Amino acid sequence: MTDIGHKRAVRYALGIIMIVLIIVIAGAVSSRVIEPPDDRVSVAATIFPIADIVTQVAGDVVDVELVLDPGASPHTFELTPQKASRLANVDIVFAIGFGLDDWATQVASISGSDVVELNQYVELDCAGVCDPHYWLSMPNAIGITNSIVEKLVTLDPEHADIFAQNAEEYITELEVAQGNIDSIFMDAPSHDLVVFHDSWNYFANAYGLNIRGTFEPAPGREPTPKQLAELQNTIKEFNIQSIYREPQLSESALAPFVKDLDIQIRTIDPLGGVEGRLSYIDLMLYNAHAIASP
Numbered sequence: 001m002t003d004i005g006h007k008r009a010v011r012y013a014l015g016i017i018m019i020v021l022i023i024v025i026a027g028a029v030s031s032r033v034i035e036p037p038d039d040r041v042s043v044a045a046t047i048f049p050i051a052d053i054v055t056q057v058a059g060d061v062v063d064v065e066l067v068l069d070p071g072a073s074p075h076t077f078e079l080t081p082q083k084a085s086r087l088a089n090v091d092i093v094f095a096i097g098f099g100l101d102d103w104a105t106q107v108a109s110i111s112g113s114d115v116v117e118l119n120q121y122v123e124l125d126c127a128g129v130c131d132p133h134y135w136l137s138m139p140n141a142i143g144i145t146n147s148i149v150e151k152l153v154t155l156d157p158e159h160a161d162i163f164a165q166n167a168e169e170y171i172t173e174l175e176v177a178q179g180n181i182d183s184i185f186m187d188a189p190s191h192d193l194v195v196f197h198d199s200w201n202y203f204a205n206a207y208g209l210n211i212r213g214t215f216e217p218a219p220g221r222e223p224t225p226k227q228l229a230e231l232q233n234t235i236k237e238f239n240i241q242s243i244y245r246e247p248q249l250s251e252s253a254l255a256p257f258v259k260d261l262d263i264q265i266r267t268i269d270p271l272g273g274v275e276g277r278l279s280y281i282d283l284m285l286y287n288a289h290a291i292a293s294p
């Protein structure tokens with residue numbers, strides 16, 4: 001081969017190498033952007049607050065399926081065939097546990113995945129039985145976030161940095177919201193309240209409130225006349241001005257009860273996922289304002 005011929009051959013070879021490199025890089029970039037659906041991690045969350053926290057940590061690299069429709073109660077959940085088909089490919093089911101969403105096991109069996117309860121880093125109230133409504137306090141939401149980030153890193157180690165960064169930013173947002181809620185309650189006219197069902201103990205403990213009575217001690221079951229008489233006394237004793245219903249539970253028995261008492265019916269919401277409560281943080285702020293406003 002002549003010297004010129006040799007140089008031309010080298011240039012030719014380099015050109016080929018460049019083209020191959022461009023194809024490889026382009027392929028790598030496009031496969032990151034459009035990942036085949038099977039490669040994406042998909043998780044289910046039993047209730048809206050968990051689904052929102054998972055989404056905050058996962059960003060857009062993980063698919064999040066909410067199991068319980070907004071407006072429905074976890075205490076009376078039933079799995080429909082349509083829902084079952086949407087949950088057929090999830091890699092894990094995030095749940096609360098302690099009897100709130102026992103149906104998570106049924107959901108996980110559809111896809112052959114596991115249930116992960118998020119109570120590892122939260123402060124639980126387990127006097128007698130454990131109260132499952134632990135997501136209703138900001139410090140516990142931080143614990144839930146830490147459990148979620150750990151699990152997502154195990155499921156999808158390729159995106160570990162994104163999850164860690166998102167979790168850190170989200171925890172800062174939760175801390176800011178915690179400060180806002182504290183100042184909302186600083187100006188509240190009363191810290192005594194009567195709630196509809198027994199789901200507000202964590203919230204009350206976190207913000208210095210006293211739950212003086214519960215309208216429906218067993219969720220979904222109407223109170224007995226004896227329980228109603230006791231509640232009436234409590235309302236008078238503590239000069240309670242409002243009783244707090246919940247959007248997910250039937251309140252048909254509530255109206256006749258408050259009629260003679262000259263108190264208001266207001267709404268607080270443990271689950272959200274509806275207009276005005278489309279994030280966990282907005283849900284918590286909504287509840288704080290509803291309880292603290294005169």
Ligand SMILES: [Zn+2]
Nearest residue numbers: 133198199219
């Ligand atoms: Zn409940």
